[in-house]
Amino acid sequence: MYDIAIIGAGPAGASAGLFAAKAGKKTVMFDNGKSITAKAWVENHYGVEPIEGPKLLESGQKQAGKFGAEIVKTEVNSIEENGAMYSIETQEGTYEAEHVIFATGMSVKLAEEFGLEVIDGVEPRVAKIIKVDEHGHTSFPKVWAAGTVAGVSVHTIITAGDGAKVAVNVISELNGKRYVDHDIMK
Numbered sequence: 001m002y003d004i005a006i007i008g009a010g011p012a013g014a015s016a017g018l019f020a021a022k023a024g025k026k027t028v029m030f031d032n033g034k035s036i037t038a039k040a041w042v043e044n045h046y047g048v049e050p051i052e053g054p055k056l057l058e059s060g061q062k063q064a065g066k067f068g069a070e071i072v073k074t075e076v077n078s079i080e081e082n083g084a085m086y087s088i089e090t091q092e093g094t095y096e097a098e099h100v101i102f103a104t105g106m107s108v109k110l111a112e113e114f115g116l117e118v119i120d121g122v123e124p125r126v127a128k129i130i131k132v133d134e135h136g137h138t139s140f141p142k143v144w145a146a147g148t149v150a151g152v153s154v155h156t157i158i159t160a161g162d163g164a165k166v167a168v169n170v171i172s173e174l175n176g177k178r179y180v181d182h183d184i185m186k
Helices: 011-022 053-066 109-114 156-175
Strands: 002-007 027-030 070-072 076-082 085-090 093-102 118-120 128-130 143-145
Touching: 002 011, 002 085, 002 156, 011 027, 011 053, 011 156, 027 053, 053 070, 053 156, 076 109, 093 156, 143 156
Parallel strands: 002 027, 002 093, 027 070, 093 143
Antiparallel strands: 076 085, 085 093, 118 128
8 A cells, every 4th residue: 555656757746756755655656658758858957957858757767766666667547436545457456545646747538537627728739637726636535636737837847846746735634734855965
């Protein structure tokens, strides 16, 4: 059983996974290998030299893995509410988690199949997004969305920041108090 399951391991998902795992939450990320960042050349990501999208994805996932996030390279087939948990069905097996974060980029297909409310997108070429509140929470208990699928800009720096924001909100809910992660130089 996981505290947090993240569907998607692009900039939003891996950033959420990094914060969640670093906070000591048992975290799993599902990567279907379809991130649009895999086709990008990135020169506008603060603090990062120009980089190919695949290398940025690899680096972000590696950071999350360093703190214990499990990365499963598979497609999520379905999600079901199972009491206080969610069952996530993949070709690799079934995973149970207390909280779920959708970080599925430009795809709302799984969210629609699960029953989440989907609305028109505002970004160019983003037709639909998951309806969320200002914290990234959907209308379902313990189900969240981050990044492009939650209506933020497709730029990697923005989706990564949104993934971090949503993870901090989930961690705060799990902890019962506001979570802050300040690293200091040693």
